[in-house]
Amino acid sequence: MRIFAAFLLTLLGAVLLVAADKPVVGTWQCVSDSPDGAQYSWAVVVKEEGGKLSGTISGAPGEYIMEEPRYENGVFTFKVRIEGDVYTVEARIEGNKLEGTWKGPNSQGVIRGTRQS
Numbered sequence: 001m002r003i004f005a006a007f008l009l010t011l012l013g014a015v016l017l018v019a020a021d022k023p024v025v026g027t028w029q030c031v032s033d034s035p036d037g038a039q040y041s042w043a044v045v046v047k048e049e050g051g052k053l054s055g056t057i058s059g060a061p062g063e064y065i066m067e068e069p070r071y072e073n074g075v076f077t078f079k080v081r082i083e084g085d086v087y088t089v090e091a092r093i094e095g096n097k098l099e100g101t102w103k104g105p106n107s108q109g110v111i112r113g114t115r116q117s
Contacts, residue, residue, distance in 0.1 A: 022048050023093050026070040028114030032102055044113060046076075074101075 028044040037050060046055040053069040057080050067086075071080040076098065077090045077107065091100025096115040101108060 005076050023074075023095075024053065024076045027116045028098060028113040030111055030115050032111040033109045035109060041114075042111075046068070055060070 002062045008097070014105045017066055024046050026046060030042040030044050032040050032042060034040070040059055042057050042059040044055065044057050046053060046066075048054075051064075053071060055066040055069055055078070057066060058062050058086070060081065064080045065079065067079040070076070071093075075090060075092055077088070080087050080089070085105050087102055087104040089100065089102045091098040091111060091113070098111070098115075100111055102111050
């Protein structure tokens with residue numbers, strides 16, 4: 001029984017260590033502000049498989065696949081193509097919060113979010 005308990009504690013520690021190393025992975029509820037004052041809600045889902053990040057961003061206009069997602073030094077960046085235009089997102093992650101900017105061909109704004117899971 002002690003060996004099994006030790007195994008479970010070791011496994012739990014390894015899972016927590018991996019989760020701490022990948023603070024961007026999970027489901028985020030985000031809001032982006034546009035230059036005209038409108039706000040848009042987004043569900044941002046980030047996954048990690050085989051050391052590579054992937055994900056989707058979905059909201060009222062539809063669901064889009066992240067391009068070139070990266071997490072380095074507390075900053076998460078990715079691109080998303082919406083109706084042929086490429087938008088770039090750059091956000092700092094601290095705990096379960098993210099805050100940053102988005103930029104498109106003719107506009108830019110702010111994005112904020114909270115990790116849901």
